[in-house]
Amino acid sequence: MGKVPTTSDPDAMAIYQEHLDTMTAALLAGEFDTFERRVSYPLTVRTLSNDFIVEARPKCECMFNDMHSCLHAGGITEIIRIATSARFVTPDEIIGSHESHKMRGAVRASPPYENHVRLTRGEDGLWRETHSANAVENKAGKFAISAPPAHWAKAPDLFTSSERKPE
Secondary structure (H helix, E strand, O other): OOOOOOOOOHHHHHHHHHHHHHHHHHHHHOOHHHHHOOEEEEEEEEOOOOEEEEOOHHHHHHHHHHHHHHHHHOOOOEEEEEEEEEEEEEOOEEEEEEEEEEEEOOEEOOOOEEEEEEEEEOOOOOEEEEEEEEOOEOOOOOOOOEOOOOOOOOOOOOOOOOOOOOO
16 A cells, blocks of 8 residues: 555545645754654654664654754755645545655755655544655665655655555
């Protein structure tokens, strides 16, 4: 179930886009607490080159700081993430896809790239990210986003082979 959802639901799209906007703003501003409120542990993060299992706050904060530092060092001033599809798998689970555009001012810093995210709704009603798959490459042991391949690459499957895959 790492594939792009074939149908979209307007309510799921609105929830998904709001999640993307909140996470992006927190990442760019360096607001870890806001970012962390929108993830659920364990968080699985897949890239073209590595899989990361984030089991608790310390590792999440390290990953967040790596991403924030990498973006800042690269002069990234904005990340535009546009939801392309989202659907409810259950009333409390959304699978969606989006395209990410890293910008330096008004100039694209790298080609856009595909991403998939799974959200689950907590008992408090807040939607949290449990899985993400991103068509970017990074170094082993460090979640520093490097440029996606020069050509359009598909994001890896959202789930690893050992995880439950929603229908």
